[in-house]
Amino acid sequence: AGVWDGGKVRTTHVEFAGNKVTLGDDAVSFNNHSTHVTGTIVALGVSSLRRGIAYGAHANTYDWDSDYSEMLDFGSAGFLTSNHSYGYVATSLPISKFGSYDVSSIEVDNVSNANPYYQIVIAAGNDRDDFTIDQVGNKGGYDLLTGKSNAKNAIVVAAVNQVDNYFDSSSVEMSTFSNFGPTDDGRIKPDISAKGVGVSSTISTSNIAYDTYQGTSMATTAITGMILLLQKHFSDMNFSSYMRASTVRGLICHSAKEAGFYPGPDYEYGWGLANAEAAANIITNKNIST
Numbered sequence: 001a002g003v004w005d006g007g008k009v010r011t012t013h014v015e016f017a018g019n020k021v022t023l024g025d026d027a028v029s030f031n032n033h034s035t036h037v038t039g040t041i042v043a044l045g046v047s048s049l050r051r052g053i054a055y056g057a058h059a060n061t062y063d064w065d066s067d068y069s070e071m072l073d074f075g076s077a078g079f080l081t082s083n084h085s086y087g088y089v090a091t092s093l094p095i096s097k098f099g100s101y102d103v104s105s106i107e108v109d110n111v112s113n114a115n116p117y118y119q120i121v122i123a124a125g126n127d128r129d130d131f132t133i134d135q136v137g138n139k140g141g142y143d144l145l146t147g148k149s150n151a152k153n154a155i156v157v158a159a160v161n162q163v164d165n166y167f168d169s170s171s172v173e174m175s176t177f178s179n180f181g182p183t184d185d186g187r188i189k190p191d192i193s194a195k196g197v198g199v200s201s202t203i204s205t206s207n208i209a210y211d212t213y214q215g216t217s218m219a220t221t222a223i224t225g226m227i228l229l230l231q232k233h234f235s236d237m238n239f240s241s242y243m244r245a246s247t248v249r250g251l252i253c254h255s256a257k258e259a260g261f262y263p264g265p266d267y268e269y270g271w272g273l274a275n276a277e278a279a280a281n282i283i284t285n286k287n288i289s290t
Contacts, residue, residue, distance in 0.1 A: 001059045001224055002074050002082030003038050007031025009061045010204035015043035015050065020058055024070065027063040030204035034061065036213055037085050039202030040221035041228070050201055050210055053225025054232075068107045075115030080231050080242060083121050083224040085217030088146045090127040099143045099184035105151040112153035112245060119245035121224045122154045123216035124190040125179040142267060144179035145189055155227075155249055156181075156189050158269055159196025159219035160259070172259035172273045178216050181267040191270040192252055193259055194222035223252070226276045234283050255279040 003009070008027040010016075013035065020042055042059045045051030060079070062070050064086055074082060088097070108120055128141040149156045159178040163171055175197050181189035196219030200212045227248055234243050243251070253265070256272035265271045282290045 003061045005034035024062040032203040035204040036201045041225045054228035075118035081227040085123045104147040108151035123220040126177040157220040158190040158193040159216040169258040193269045194219040
């Protein structure tokens with residue numbers, strides 16, 4: 001996986017032993033957030049409660065400076081997915097920016113179009129409970145997506161509470177902060193939901209440090225890890241070939257569990273709660289029942 005974030009990941013953490021994490025640029029200052037999201041994707045599981053979603057995988061990490069050119073290089077090198085748990089500071093934006101397909105959205109789609117196997121995964125943002133923002137207070141939490149999260153070919157991830165037992169759509173509870181769509185042109189965003197509340201993972205203060213965070217950042221890493229696992233499973237089943245990113249998006253959206261009050265996809269949960277097991281079974285049953 002690629003991970004772009006706010007600073008340097010602590011590569012010497014016990015969860016990253018065996019050179020699991022490579023620094024892709026010259027970021028200098030350790031960053032807790034960067035280390036946390038990377039751990040959720042690839043941590044070994046020295047602490048079993050903090051084992052990464054794709055704990056056998058490797059991560060190339062970068063700070064968010066020059067992300068566009070670095071992502072172009074990353075995709076052209078054949079890598080399959082990257083995590084982007086960052087975005088604009090909503091309090092500094094004019095109202096026209098919310099839902100807008102702007103230059104950062106275009107850059108994501110340029111990278112996607114140039115590299116059809118490379119899936120970019122982006123956090124929806126955490127501004128819905130910040131009622132000090134004039135633009136938020138009168139919209140009921142809708143039309144809050146900004147920047148990269150309005151890209152057409154990204155998977156944009158909403159954060160929900162942990163689901164201990166799924167019975168029906170009411171089992172999935174939206175977090176208090178996760179941003180709702182749609183985009184200004186009416187597209188369904190976010191695309192998918194995952195746990196983003198109470199996520200314990202690695203941090204950078206020492207080689208054995210962990211902490212519990214919440215945010216769409218944490219939900220996004222679950223989807224990035226899921227994509228790594230699904231691509232590995234597809235490769236195992238299909239003679240070392242991989243799925244196009246468009247196939248990945250379709251697979252994740254149409255294997256999701258229903259979530260929320262509205263049937264089908266909506267501007268809060270996207271297509272619903274991500275379901276890696278169902279997605280993997282679709283791959284397994286290709287040309288049998290799929």
